Amino acid sequence: MDRLILTDVCPRDGLQNQSTTVSTPDKLKLIDLLVRAGVQSVEAASFVSPKAVPQMADAAEVVAGLKREHAGLRTSVLVPNLKGLERAQAAGAREIAVVLSATETMNLKNINMTLQQATEVSEQTLKSAQAHGMKTRAYVAVAFDCPFEGTTPLERVVQLSRRMLQAGADEVVIADTIGSASPGMVRDRTRALCQDIPVDRLAMHFHDTRGMAVANAWAAVEEGMRRFDVSAGGIGGCPFAPGAAGNAATEDLVLMAERSGLATGIDLMALLDAVDLAEQLLQRPLGGRSAAWLRRQREKSLQAA
Numbered sequence: 001m002d003r004l005i006l007t008d009v010c011p012r013d014g015l016q017n018q019s020t021t022v023s024t025p026d027k028l029k030l031i032d033l034l035v036r037a038g039v040q041s042v043e044a045a046s047f048v049s050p051k052a053v054p055q056m057a058d059a060a061e062v063v064a065g066l067k068r069e070h071a072g073l074r075t076s077v078l079v080p081n082l083k084g085l086e087r088a089q090a091a092g093a094r095e096i097a098v099v100l101s102a103t104e105t106m107n108l109k110n111i112n113m114t115l116q117q118a119t120e121v122s123e124q125t126l127k128s129a130q131a132h133g134m135k136t137r138a139y140v141a142v143a144f145d146c147p148f149e150g151t152t153p154l155e156r157v158v159q160l161s162r163r164m165l166q167a168g169a170d171e172v173v174i175a176d177t178i179g180s181a182s183p184g185m186v187r188d189r190t191r192a193l194c195q196d197i198p199v200d201r202l203a204m205h206f207h208d209t210r211g212m213a214v215a216n217a218w219a220a221v222e223e224g225m226r227r228f229d230v231s232a233g234g235i236g237g238c239p240f241a242p243g244a245a246g247n248a249a250t251e252d253l254v255l256m257a258e259r260s261g262l263a264t265g266i267d268l269m270a271l272l273d274a275v276d277l278a279e280q281l282l283q284r285p286l287g288g289r290s291a292a293w294l295r296r297q298r299e300k301s302l303q304a305a
């Protein structure tokens with residue numbers, strides 16, 4: 001059966017912007033529940049400045065805990081520069097993701113670099129990670145719209161994606177940082193990217209600000225995309241991108257895939273345990289658009305048992 005390859009970014013994108021700071025053991029419990037549900041790839045943490053993102057200050061402890069407990073899990077960590085890469089290596093990380101925004105202002109707000117600096121630093125970081133035998137991803141953020149500069153020129157997104165690939169990225173992750181994309185825009189940008197880049201080297205990272213994440217994911221599937229970032233419970237958002245709401249919910253994309261004949265390896269009822277734990281930890285109701293319906297199915301099956 002045709003498959004979607006899902007990376008759950010809930011432990012990083014999901015938790016980086018929460019007012020409640022989640023403890024290291026609780027982050028590990030959350031990841032454990034994701035793995036039990038069948039998630040095979042997670043973005044576990046980010047090695048960024050703890051002053052900029054205090055929620056990720058325990059990245060090294062999270063990576064160390066995962067190495068002990070989940071040897072077979074594909075675990076990536078976000079690093080914005082060479083210092084982040086060094087910290088990730090020291091912690092034992094095997095896969096990193098750099099973050100390059102496709103506009104000048106977004107790079108300055110997010111990582112305090114110009115577009116040119118961010119491009120060069122991302123290239124150096126990818127090359128160094130590769131030289132150390134690590135797997136690599138490169139985010140191209142604000143690939144649709146930028147909260148500061150409006151619609152991002154498509155040619156620039158294609159050109160930066162190509163540069164990240166040439167610098168050694170195993171996967172280029174096209175990110176809709178503020179959740180402003182629409183299916184038509186996804187189709188057009190995906191087609192343009194796929195002219196230059198093999199589709200299996202591309203992944204999509206949607207945010208769901210306008211309720212379009214599932215429709216956007218489906219538009220990408222129809223263009224041949226199979227790799228997607230998701231976040232259990234739909235939590236997430238970049239602290240430096242005004243208006244960024246939660247990520248595409250894992251449960252929504254898994255349900256979409258299952259009902260469309262695409263495998264994910266993820267058990268939806270088991271995934272709800274992870275969403276429940278995230279709710280307890282963050283002390284507020286969570287869940288993608290399908291979560292209420294899924295919870296009713298779980299209740300019915302418990303009553304029938």
Ligand code: HMG
Nearest residue numbers: 047048049052080083084110111112139141142175177238
């Ligand atoms: P800066 O202040 O320009 O850095 O920050 P600097 O090089 O001048 O260094 C300042 C201090 O930070 C120094 O320490 C450095 O050692 C330290 P001090 O001497 O003051 O004690 N430093 C670091 N510490 C820990 N880890 C590091 C690191 N680098 C320098 N890696 C910096 C530049 C990039 C560090 C900062 O701006 C930063 O950490 N930004 C965080 C950005 C971030 O986490 N954004 C959210 C993730 S991106 C996202 O969510 C989008 C995504 O989901 C895709 C999408 O949806 O679009 C991926």
Ligand code: MG
Nearest residue numbers: 013177237238
């Ligand atoms: Mg994001």
